[in-house]
Amino acid sequence: AQSVTQPDIHITVSEGASLELRCNYSYGATPYLFWYVQSPGQGLQLLLKYFSGDTLVQGIKGFEAEFKRSQSSFNLRKPSVHWSDAAEYFCAVGAGAGKSTFGDGTTLTVKP
């Protein structure tokens, strides 16, 4: 069975600083990997996804993520964080057929 671990429950960064959110997965085949963002009381917005090919994927809002098969990781990065990036971030692995497994999320706080 697949699993996703997001080691950091809560991260605080200063506005303008760089950000890296960690995600490790366990999956028997080539994974489909996703990062979502959720603001309080809202639904999930897809930031980016990896299916195959280039291991560095670009997403919306200036986010990018790098797939590293050898480390079973798919970390999310942003070079300069904005106050509006404060939210909860979820990493997920897709097994096809509408089945995804989510991590428990990382809450991002942005200091002014």
Place this chain on the structure above:
Amino acid sequence: NAGVTQTPKFQVLKTGQSMTLQCAQDMNHEYMSWYRQDPGMGLRLIHYSVGAGITDQGEVPNGYNVSRSTTEDFPLRLLSAAPSQTSVYFCASSRGGGDVGDTQYFGPGTRLTVL
């Protein structure tokens, strides 16, 4: 396109009551899924469907029923609500066919409280 729609947005039930959460999509997607999200946790899969008439259990199916009579609709039924089912419920759909077809589109969620 409205995408994935869910009704109601909020619901309060008493223990033992039954209800149906509605989910509809207008993208002609084959796959549909129900997830629940509890505080401090990610989404957990309840049930999923790979097409009309075909459903299967996910990680946390107990206490829930689903059916899929049309491509568009995938209702989730709570048979006898329990306080442990207090959660936010998300419906999702995807086109299928692998690769980019496995990108899920999520509805806005239903916030359910069971007293």
